[in-house]
Amino acid sequence: MNHFKIKDMIVKEKKAPGEKLIKKMSLRTKWLLTTALSFVILGLGLSFFVFSWNRLQIGFDKATWGFMIFLSLAVFYLGLIFYGNSIMYATEIKSRKIWKQKQKDLKKKRFVNKGTDKLNIQKSPQN
Template identity: 35%
Template sequence: MALPAPSKPPGRRLIKRMSTRTKWLLLAPFSLMLVGYGLCVFSEAAHLKHTGEPFSRWFLLGTYSLVVINAGLSLFGQAILFRMQIENRRMIRRYMKKMLRNRPRPKKENPVRRA
């Protein structure tokens, strides 16, 4: 008996169909919010440490904050890659348009003047 092929999650298909611009517009602000949230949690962990809370409490909160900050930075890096793809495509299209406009065209011979 054959095993059924694993199906892709529906979110993966949705993301694959999105344009690069849409991915960039969603990912950039979300990643910046994630970094900001991680910094807020980090400052709370530092406050807990300085007020004499138990080690496990501020340590786990600080670890969680560092994970969130790094995830936000990673997602922001991906957003930058999407933006660079957009810019590269724009530059290539402009260059190709310019090359097509300025290409030398072969001269047509007049068939009547042949000797």
């Protein structure tokens, strides 16, 4: 009789092949890649649309034309989704830059205040 432990029977979920690679990428690289990819996909969707419109003008049946239009719109909207992701990456890059600048300014302000606190000698009101 085989005695298996429950732990041995549980299947561990594996990560996608590129998930680790994408996680290690910088935001700037992700932003550039998603922007370029989104423009390629948008162009592909528009070219599918023109191709399907041409097929309608030639005289293909409506079912084929409808499927091609549906496919072109799906590809086009996928490109818009990728472009939205690239906008989110760009916004995150800008917000991090602003955050770092504010932290730097705050650090400077604290340093200036610490230096002047010791030297701040008040004159007596009688002088």
